[in-house]
Amino acid sequence: MAKELKELTPRSESYSQWYQDLVIKADLAENSAVRGCMVIKPYGYAIWEKMQRQLDDMFKETGHVNAYFPLFIPKSFLSREAEHVEGFAKECAVVTHYRLKANPDGDGVVVDPQAKLEEELIVRPTSETIIWNTYKNWIQSHRDLPILCNQWANVVRWEMRTRLFLRTAEFLWQEGHTAHATKEEAEEEARRMLEVYATFAEEYMAMPVVKGVKSANERFAGAVDTYTIEALMQDGKALQSGTSHFLGQNFAKAFNVTFADKDGNRDFVWATSWGVSTRLMGALIMSHSDDNGLVLPPKLAPYQVVIVPIYRNEEQLAQIDEKATQIIQALRAKGISVKYDNSDNKKPGWKFAEYELKGVPVRLAMGARDLENNTIEIARRDTLTKETVGLDGIEETVATLLDDIQKNIFQKALNYRKEHTITVDSYEEFKEKIEDGGFILAHWDGTSETEERIKAETKATIRCIPLNGDMTPGKCMVTGKPSPQRVLFARAY
Amino acid sequence: MAKELKELTPRSESYSQWYQDLVIKADLAENSAVRGCMVIKPYGYAIWEKMQRQLDDMFKETGHVNAYFPLFIPKSFLSREAEHVEGFAKECAVVTHYRLKANPDGDGVVVDPQAKLEEELIVRPTSETIIWNTYKNWIQSHRDLPILCNQWANVVRWEMRTRLFLRTAEFLWQEGHTAHATKEEAEEEARRMLEVYATFAEEYMAMPVVKGVKSANERFAGAVDTYTIEALMQDGKALQSGTSHFLGQNFAKAFNVTFADKDGNRDFVWATSWGVSTRLMGALIMSHSDDNGLVLPPKLAPYQVVIVPIYRNEEQLAQIDEKATQIIQALRAKGISVKYDNSDNKKPGWKFAEYELKGVPVRLAMGARDLENNTIEIARRDTLTKETVGLDGIEETVATLLDDIQKNIFQKALNYRKEHTITVDSYEEFKEKIEDGGFILAHWDGTSETEERIKAETKATIRCIPLNGDMTPGKCMVTGKPSPQRVLFARAY
Numbered sequence: 001m002a003k004e005l006k007e008l009t010p011r012s013e014s015y016s017q018w019y020q021d022l023v024i025k026a027d028l029a030e031n032s033a034v035r036g037c038m039v040i041k042p043y044g045y046a047i048w049e050k051m052q053r054q055l056d057d058m059f060k061e062t063g064h065v066n067a068y069f070p071l072f073i074p075k076s077f078l079s080r081e082a083e084h085v086e087g088f089a090k091e092c093a094v095v096t097h098y099r100l101k102a103n104p105d106g107d108g109v110v111v112d113p114q115a116k117l118e119e120e121l122i123v124r125p126t127s128e129t130i131i132w133n134t135y136k137n138w139i140q141s142h143r144d145l146p147i148l149c150n151q152w153a154n155v156v157r158w159e160m161r162t163r164l165f166l167r168t169a170e171f172l173w174q175e176g177h178t179a180h181a182t183k184e185e186a187e188e189e190a191r192r193m194l195e196v197y198a199t200f201a202e203e204y205m206a207m208p209v210v211k212g213v214k215s216a217n218e219r220f221a222g223a224v225d226t227y228t229i230e231a232l233m234q235d236g237k238a239l240q241s242g243t244s245h246f247l248g249q250n251f252a253k254a255f256n257v258t259f260a261d262k263d264g265n266r267d268f269v270w271a272t273s274w275g276v277s278t279r280l281m282g283a284l285i286m287s288h289s290d291d292n293g294l295v296l297p298p299k300l301a302p303y304q305v306v307i308v309p310i311y312r313n314e315e316q317l318a319q320i321d322e323k324a325t326q327i328i329q330a331l332r333a334k335g336i337s338v339k340y341d342n343s344d345n346k347k348p349g350w351k352f353a354e355y356e357l358k359g360v361p362v363r364l365a366m367g368a369r370d371l372e373n374n375t376i377e378i379a380r381r382d383t384l385t386k387e388t389v390g391l392d393g394i395e396e397t398v399a400t401l402l403d404d405i406q407k408n409i410f411q412k413a414l415n416y417r418k419e420h421t422i423t424v425d426s427y428e429e430f431k432e433k434i435e436d437g438g439f440i441l442a443h444w445d446g447t448s449e450t451e452e453r454i455k456a457e458t459k460a461t462i463r464c465i466p467l468n469g470d471m472t473p474g475k476c477m478v479t480g481k482p483s484p485q486r487v488l489f490a491r492a493y
Numbered sequence: 494m495a496k497e498l499k500e501l502t503p504r505s506e507s508y509s510q511w512y513q514d515l516v517i518k519a520d521l522a523e524n525s526a527v528r529g530c531m532v533i534k535p536y537g538y539a540i541w542e543k544m545q546r547q548l549d550d551m552f553k554e555t556g557h558v559n560a561y562f563p564l565f566i567p568k569s570f571l572s573r574e575a576e577h578v579e580g581f582a583k584e585c586a587v588v589t590h591y592r593l594k595a596n597p598d599g600d601g602v603v604v605d606p607q608a609k610l611e612e613e614l615i616v617r618p619t620s621e622t623i624i625w626n627t628y629k630n631w632i633q634s635h636r637d638l639p640i641l642c643n644q645w646a647n648v649v650r651w652e653m654r655t656r657l658f659l660r661t662a663e664f665l666w667q668e669g670h671t672a673h674a675t676k677e678e679a680e681e682e683a684r685r686m687l688e689v690y691a692t693f694a695e696e697y698m699a700m701p702v703v704k705g706v707k708s709a710n711e712r713f714a715g716a717v718d719t720y721t722i723e724a725l726m727q728d729g730k731a732l733q734s735g736t737s738h739f740l741g742q743n744f745a746k747a748f749n750v751t752f753a754d755k756d757g758n759r760d761f762v763w764a765t766s767w768g769v770s771t772r773l774m775g776a777l778i779m780s781h782s783d784d785n786g787l788v789l790p791p792k793l794a795p796y797q798v799v800i801v802p803i804y805r806n807e808e809q810l811a812q813i814d815e816k817a818t819q820i821i822q823a824l825r826a827k828g829i830s831v832k833y834d835n836s837d838n839k840k841p842g843w844k845f846a847e848y849e850l851k852g853v854p855v856r857l858a859m860g861a862r863d864l865e866n867n868t869i870e871i872a873r874r875d876t877l878t879k880e881t882v883g884l885d886g887i888e889e890t891v892a893t894l895l896d897d898i899q900k901n902i903f904q905k906a907l908n909y910r911k912e913h914t915i916t917v918d919s920y921e922e923f924k925e926k927i928e929d930g931g932f933i934l935a936h937w938d939g940t941s942e943t944e945e946r947i948k949a950e951t952k953a954t955i956r957c958i959p960l961n962g963d964m965t966p967g968k969c970m971v972t973g974k975p976s977p978q979r980v981l982f983a984r985a986y
Binding site for chain 2: 033037093
């Protein structure tokens with residue numbers, strides 16, 4: 001790959017083209033031969049694996065276990081919960097047959113009309129229905145509760161306009177599905193998982209998020225309340241990054257799941273569900289990266305450090321190899337992941353550009369002069385700065401730098417969000433300011449009509465009613481009716 | 494659950510009913526509402542996660558990376574490789590539509606006839622075709638090779654007769670797909686992964702396996718050679734536990750994937766694929782378990798030790814809790830996973846039966862007398878024996894015992910296999926002995942005709958041509974024609 005192949009469309013020219021270029025050129029993902037379905041390439045998948053491992057640990061620490069439920073959902077199950085089917089029926093992949101046969105009229109194979117399913121199967125767009133049909137057999141008494149299951153799975157929603165990671169027909173995710181004896185316990189669970197997502201987003205992805213509740217229009221199909229974390233991308237658009245739903249007794253009623261309490265009285269079970277998906281990859285990419293390529297938080301980078309030797313002959317390389325081996329050992333002993341690229345078919349300049357594009361947080365380069373002086377060049381990806389430092393205690397230097405990078409990119413994203421969050425009181429001002437992108441905090445009268453009017457006229461949606469926001473009441477910017485608190489608006493992915 | 498609910502049908506009465514009982518009662522898996530698809534319950538999934546983690550580490554140690562390819566395969570892709578489509582067309586789940594709509598004639602939803610796909614999509618039964626269509630764009634030159642990808646995924650094969658874990662319409666697996674510049678390198682890779690599988694089976698699952706090559710009849714659809722590991726279950730039936738395929742240039746030719754070698758000459762790329770699935774759960778269960786329940790190898794047990802307190806009053810429990818806390822710390826410090834069950838709504842006898850059923854390798858029980866004497870009762874699941882030991886150095890005692898259990902159950906399974914592997918020279922004797930179950934080593938003339946005749950007349954198949962077997966030539970037991978070495982026969986799952 002020549003250097004120019006690594007060049008990205010600048011963000012200022014076209015943000016969406018920059019994103020597309022970056023996903024492809026950094027080897028994160030690509031479109032497949034199947035409409036709307038992506039191939040997640042090894043480098044992209046390695047980041048996703050880091051996310052998975054961390055989230056999975058956090059789920060287990062909060063008492064959850066993993067399980068696996070079927071890919072297919074009988075069509076009749078979807079219809080059981082009225083809002084749920086309304087929300088998902090329009091974008092379902094439907095399995096109707098279970099066999100192919102040789103084409104009687106020519107080459108290849110055709111669907112065998114003899115092998116039609118009695119009831120069509122839906123490729124799961126989400127698993128509430130099949131899981132609550134299963135829970136029915138697991139729950140008799142309050143002693144069987146709570147059930148705290150999660151599954152890592154693929155789901156399919158037949159989206160018409162797709163973009164790598166952000167919106168794909170098939171995506172990978174985790175979906176937690178919990179069952180509880182009381183409303184309070186289920187609500188607490190839904191909020192607990194929102195906190196887990198927020199902690200993961202901020203501490204691992206270095207991505208600040210606003211926690212809040214969705215308005216009725218933006219709620220999950222079948223939920224009583226949807227909690228969300230909302231992040232602001234560099235182009236001023238919001239990205240919903242994770243949701244946690246309090247489902248009330250809706251699915252328990254749809255699948256007739258009841259339990260006997262301590263006094264033997266039967267009641268319907270209370271539920272939550274919560275999920276994050278490979279969409280987080282898009283959020284991660286757009287939160288920190290620049291015109292030179294990816295910028296990855298050290299906690300999620302497939303390798304945190306790359307070492308590049310700079311040499312004129314085999315003898316120099318042998319000497320650098322020896323030093324590098326020591327450095328690698330010292331770094332690994334501190335739990336730092338490192339790649340040593342001494343491949344001889346690429347020049348250092350090519351390698352520098354490559355690892356910049358791939359967002360490796362720290363680059364170490366060692367040449368003949370470094371060997372003489374017992375030094376090494378250390379470059380950080382987030383600020384694109386470099387300096388020459390002494391080799392002694394290099395593992396401490398790198399560890400401190402990695403911490404600093406993690407904090408710095410979070411702070412940078414937080415500063416961006418602060419600079420792009422404004423408070424607006426009149427609808428006129430709102431319509432003007434929304435064109436600049438960013439979050440807008442404004443008063444709203446709480447009705448769907450007003451929300452829909454704002455969306456139709458400005459393309460902005462209510463991202464959430466913030467949980468920890470300013471609770472000063474006011475008047476709706478559109479209708480002047482009373483509003484208990486400002487809500488968060490933005491145009492969104 | 495009352496004690497009788499934990500009782501299993503004895504193996505001597507009905508081995509298949511015993512298996513079914515065990516899978517259900519030990520909370521490993523259950524049938525779902527979707528024909529042939531299972532729900533993997535949390536305890537079963539925890540074992541699968543242990544397997545996954547270990548295999549994934551072994552794949553990475555041998556240079557492989559993970560990626561993710563689409564769930565769907567365009568129908569036309571399947572037809573590209575003639576043997577491949579022949580092998581999979583008869584058991585495919587076919588997606589024909591992408592939308593549901595309200596039922597115009599009544600309740601619920603129906604498939605929207607307006608939303609018919611131009612080309613049907615097959616839910617992947619295996620991913621060679623979609624992956625080789627992708628590799629076409631990844632490979633230009635020998636510098637792009639080898640590609641060493643693996644994916645963890647779900648696949649669907651519309652089996653008519655299903656059994657939990659052993660044969661299900663949907664199952665979980667990993668599939669490695671590698672691309673190489675030379676035939677030798679691809680063959681070496683296929684054999685390397687066979688070794689990885691054999692090591693995993695023997696060292697982690699404690700399940701001895703025979704490594705070998707499949708006969709042409711039993712080969713993967715589209716492979717040049719299929720390598721296999723074959724295990725012997727307690728009922729004398731063989732279970733194919735993992736396969737690694739040398740695919741030659743078949744898929745490269747089907748998808749026109751070529752590369753330029755160092756001299757600029759173009760050739761088709763050489764391929765392998767290899768996989769193990771949740772079927773391994775069935776193999777694990779049937780290798781070691783007994784009429785009391787599961788027997789798990791310590792290396793794959795979700796928790797290796799359970800501690801059960803035996804007390805008459807709250808005061809005693811408080812004292813045991815305190816001791817148990819110290820024991821748990823000491824065990825965890827040695828990397829031993831442990832569960833402390835001090836729940837007060839179950840009696841010790843119930844707990845003993847429960848953990849026996851679930852195959853926890855070591856059970857520690859502590860009562861009032863143990864407190865006085867600074868002792869603890871230690872019971873091993875594999876031999877169902879117990880003794881009282883001193884508490885000092887309990888972590889060493891347990892660690893040694895876990896090692897011993899791991900070795901003992903492997904040795905027990907190996908002894909069983911030795912006792913049930915015989916050498917036979919005449920077809921008459923073969924027909925008689927095959928009724929007893931077990932492996933039979935016999936000479937075969939190498940033809941499909943003879944193999945098919947044996948299968949039709951005895952239900953036995955050639956499990957493999959052993960790689961490290963006795964290489965003494967002989968005469969086919971059926972036709973008397975020359976045979977270069979004995980091959981391994983058995984009735985199989």
